[in-house]
Amino acid sequence: xxxxxxxxxxxxxxSLKRAFEMFSHQVFLAACGEEGLVLWREHNPDTVLVxxxxxxxxxxEVLDNVHANSSLIILISAFTGATESDIHASKAHHFIxxxxxxxxxxxxxxxxMYENHCRKI
Amino acid sequence: xxxxxxxxxxxxxxxxxxxxxxLVSNNTFYIFFDLTDPVKDFFSQWADKDFKSLTSxxxxxxxxxxxxxxxxxxxxxxxxTFTQDSSVELVFTYSKGKNLLLGDLVFILNKGPxxxxxxxxxxxxxxxxxxxQKNISTPEKMSEPPEDLxxxxxxxxxxxxxxxSQSSDIKKFVDEQNMRLNSERRLVKLIKDLAELNDIxxxxxxxxxxxKGFNYLREPLLIYxxxxxxxxxxxxxxxxxxEWYQNIKLDWPEKFTVAKGADLANWxxxxxxxxxxxxxxxxxxxxSQRFFPKxxxxxxxxxxxxxxxxxxxxxxxxxxxxILSMSLDRILIEYQLTLFSYRWEKVFDHLKDPVAVIDANxxxxxxxQKFLNHPDMQSFKCYKVFANRDTPCVGCPMEIEPAVDASVxxxxxxxxxxSYRLLRNRIQAPGDQQVxxxxxxxxxxxxDQILKTLFQLEKMSSLGELxxxxxxxxxxxxxxxxxxxxxxxxxxxxxxxxxxxxNEIETGARRSLGIIKNLMNFTKADQxxxxxxxxxxxxxxxxxxxxxxFLKTALRQHRLFVDLKTKEYLVRLVPQIFQQVxxxxxQNAVQALSExxxxxxxxxxxxxxxxxxxxVEDNGVGIPPExxxxxxxxxxxxxxxxxxxxxxxxxxxxxxETFAGYMSVESKPGVFTRFKIEFPYEGSLK
Numbered sequence: 001x002x003x004x005x006x007x008x009x010x011x012x013x014x015s016l017k018r019a020f021e022m023f024s025h026q027v028f029l030a031a032c033g034e035e036g037l038v039l040w041r042e043h044n045p046d047t048v049l050v051x052x053x054x055x056x057x058x059x060x061e062v063l064d065n066v067h068a069n070s071s072l073i074i075l076i077s078a079f080t081g082a083t084e085s086d087i088h089a090s091k092a093h094h095f096i097x098x099x100x101x102x103x104x105x106x107x108x109x110x111x112x113m114y115e116n117h118c119r120k121i
Numbered sequence: 122x123x124x125x126x127x128x129x130x131x132x133x134x135x136x137x138x139x140x141x142x143x144l145v146s147n148n149t150f151y152i153f154f155d156l157t158d159p160v161k162d163f164f165s166q167w168a169d170k171d172f173k174s175l176t177s178x179x180x181x182x183x184x185x186x187x188x189x190x191x192x193x194x195x196x197x198x199x200x201x202t203f204t205q206d207s208s209v210e211l212v213f214t215y216s217k218g219k220n221l222l223l224g225d226l227v228f229i230l231n232k233g234p235x236x237x238x239x240x241x242x243x244x245x246x247x248x249x250x251x252x253x254q255k256n257i258s259t260p261e262k263m264s265e266p267p268e269d270l271x272x273x274x275x276x277x278x279x280x281x282x283x284x285x286s287q288s289s290d291i292k293k294f295v296d297e298q299n300m301r302l303n304s305e306r307r308l309v310k311l312i313k314d315l316a317e318l319n320d321i322x323x324x325x326x327x328x329x330x331x332x333k334g335f336n337y338l339r340e341p342l343l344i345y346x347x348x349x350x351x352x353x354x355x356x357x358x359x360x361x362x363x364e365w366y367q368n369i370k371l372d373w374p375e376k377f378t379v380a381k382g383a384d385l386a387n388w389x390x391x392x393x394x395x396x397x398x399x400x401x402x403x404x405x406x407x408x409s410q411r412f413f414p415k416x417x418x419x420x421x422x423x424x425x426x427x428x429x430x431x432x433x434x435x436x437x438x439x440x441x442x443x444i445l446s447m448s449l450d451r452i453l454i455e456y457q458l459t460l461f462s463y464r465w466e467k468v469f470d471h472l473k474d475p476v477a478v479i480d481a482n483x484x485x486x487x488x489x490q491k492f493l494n495h496p497d498m499q500s501f502k503c504y505k506v507f508a509n510r511d512t513p514c515v516g517c518p519m520e521i522e523p524a525v526d527a528s529v530x531x532x533x534x535x536x537x538x539x540s541y542r543l544l545r546n547r548i549q550a551p552g553d554q555q556v557x558x559x560x561x562x563x564x565x566x567x568x569d570q571i572l573k574t575l576f577q578l579e580k581m582s583s584l585g586e587l588x589x590x591x592x593x594x595x596x597x598x599x600x601x602x603x604x605x606x607x608x609x610x611x612x613x614x615x616x617x618x619x620x621x622x623x624n625e626i627e628t629g630a631r632r633s634l635g636i637i638k639n640l641m642n643f644t645k646a647d648q649x650x651x652x653x654x655x656x657x658x659x660x661x662x663x664x665x666x667x668x669x670x671f672l673k674t675a676l677r678q679h680r681l682f683v684d685l686k687t688k689e690y691l692v693r694l695v696p697q698i699f700q701q702v703x704x705x706x707x708q709n710a711v712q713a714l715s716e717x718x719x720x721x722x723x724x725x726x727x728x729x730x731x732x733x734x735x736x737v738e739d740n741g742v743g744i745p746p747e748x749x750x751x752x753x754x755x756x757x758x759x760x761x762x763x764x765x766x767x768x769x770x771x772x773x774x775x776x777x778e779t780f781a782g783y784m785s786v787e788s789k790p791g792v793f794t795r796f797k798i799e800f801p802y803e804g805s806l807k
Contacts, residue, residue: 011601018608078596099600099634103607 033057
């Protein structure tokens with residue numbers, strides 16, 4: 001599974017990368033929205049994790065600029081980052097709150113989401 | 122209807138059992154009328170006609186026609202007196218207290234050829250006797266002496282008559298002198314009496330005494346106005362003064378006047394009483410007119426006297442005009458002054474701020490009730506009666522001299538935890554040496570408190586915002602730390618010892634994240650959500666557990682006992698808001714402990730009343746009974762500056778009540794203070 005992680009916080013990116021790599025997924029990292037959009041087009045990832053609150057370009061703005069594609073899109077945010085209506089209005093398929101209770105579990109959760117996503121398509 | 126006596130007619134109903142002995146004068150013919158409607162009608166027939174050129178025959182004929190036959194003797198007597206010197210007098214009698222509008226009658230009579238008078242029915246006797254006395258002295262005829270004696274005595278008679286005429290001149294002179302002396306003595310006595318009088322009652326009583334000698338002058342009536350509109354009428358009746366007032370425009374005479382014609386008719390209407398002759402004695406009110414330019418006063422005396430008595434009584438009144446004026450003037454001014462200061466004092470008393478007039482030596486000359494916090498019979502010093510101090514208040518501007526009538530910049534004085542802004546004006550009357558100060562004190566205690574609280578709230582809110590940002594900033598790195606620690610722990614290449622350490626890292630990060638989460642909830646300002654939307658079902662225990670981590674540092678040096686037993690009982694409230702209450706109560710408990718103390722927090726269930734209770738108790742200084750009622754008042758605080766705003770408990774109580782709860786306090790000074798919060802629970806998880 002090709003995973004694109006768009007998050008402005010380095011340690012969050014790093015921890016997610018390590019966790020996904022443990023399960024042998026291919027991980028691309030972007031530190032901001034603009035970079036994320038470039039990588040998205042370049043690699044056409046299976047799953048995209050995008051942080052809702054980032055400087056310059058927020059996660060929502062990133063999703064507004066994405067053309068229709070088959071990627072599973074998951075919005076991640078701290079508990080005060082976004083409201084439910086914002087998430088519903090966006091192109092995101094799922095929402096996961098930061099901090100993750102257990103990152104290993106989170107990875108497994110995302111794998112399941114992806115399987116379901118593929119089945120739907 | 123008509124009864125006759127010699128030279129007298131009684132027209133109407135009269136009780137004549139005693140009056141028949143009426144001693145008739147030779148040159149006056151009296152007709153007494155009972156003042157009834159037929160009598161009024163009788164006279165009103167001349168309203169349009171020329172009453173003055175009325176012939177005696179016509180008058181007699183009409184009288185006979187209306188009221189009954191008159192004997193030939195009286196008719197001829199009447200005609201004789203009428204033609205000789207017109208000494209026919211009409212006397213109208215009326216009952217006391219009756220309202221008689223007789224202006225018209227008086228007007229008609231004034232035009233006519235007759236003398237007339239009005240008297241009350243019960244005055245008839247006095248009237249008759251006053252008229253009769255005049256006629257008592259009928260000269261006695263001496264018998265003629267024999268002829269021969271005449272010659273003998275003629276020379277002696279000459280001498281005697283000379284002597285007598287001289288001595289009678291001297292006697293006359295002495296009498297005149299005595300009279301003048303007497304009248305002047307009376308005047309001096311009057312001046313002395315008037316100088317001592319205090320009010321209009323006294324003045325009227327003195328006047329009554331003065332006029333006693335003239336029994337044909339009635340009780341004087343004093344009329345005065347200050348504004349030219351409200352006119353006061355004052356008269357003694359028996360020993361009581363009757364005063365009434367009317368809004369009326371009057372023609373105030375300039376000088377001593379005997380009211381006649383239309384003038385008299387006007388007065389009769391104003392006074393609403395039948396009056397035949399009025400004497401108007403105006404008073405000059407020079408002093409009063411300085412303050413009340415329209416002030417006027419007038420003494421009205423009803424005059425029943427005959428023509429030859431009038432000169433005497435009028436002179437008597439004129440002699441007294443000036444001294445009476447001065448006395449009345451003084452009384453009116455004094456009274457107005459008293460009224461004036463009374464009203465001013467009331468105005469000051471109604472001010473909500475303390476005010477005082479103070480001299481340069483801190484003596485209070487005048488003040489309102491609000492100023493007299495500590496009335497003291499010994500001391501009139503402002504700092505004593507106002508602040509209960511023995512020295513001037515700290516910050517008193519007495520040393521700073523303001524310019525005349527100007528105020529200095531507001532000064533602040535403080536005592537007894539109260540703070541006042543003092544505005545001060547210098548008062549110095551033109552030509553007066555004494556300098557006084559007018560002090561106004563504005564209580565700014567609450568003003569200060571509100572200001573302090575606003576600062577504090579501002580600080581709190583920026584602190585809340587700051588911690589919100591801080592929490593958010595910490596959230597990301599801690600998320601990474603925790604996640605990385607988890608990833609590493611999952612790795613197979615890591616030794617058990619390192620795994621254990623990584624687990625510690627994970628736990629620490631998790632705890633930090635938990636604190637941050639709580640902190641963000643706690644400081645989360647209301648984000649547009651209404652209170653009702655934010656209501657949750659939660660146990661009090663849970664709320665306490667969420668709050669305690671924030672107080673760990675504050676609680677560190679004290680012993681804390683927590684005993685929560687109501688986890689299964691849920692109440693409806695907004696936890697973030699209610700946490701503030703718990704936070705406040707524990708914070709308060711900590712602040713009440715000066716050294717190491719004990720704080721107990723416990724919860725209990727009252728199943729019978731379906732209530733849960735949360736109690737917070739400390740063994741600190743306690744609350745004295747006199748303060749316990751004020752403990753929930755806004756801005757009430759006994760804490761040192763900077764420690765509290767005096768709002769914590771007040772807001773806490775409001776919060777608890779918002780969620781249908783009840784908050785109370787109990788304290789034993791030096792032993793414990795216990796706050797109790799009660800809520801109805803909505804259900805049990807049990």
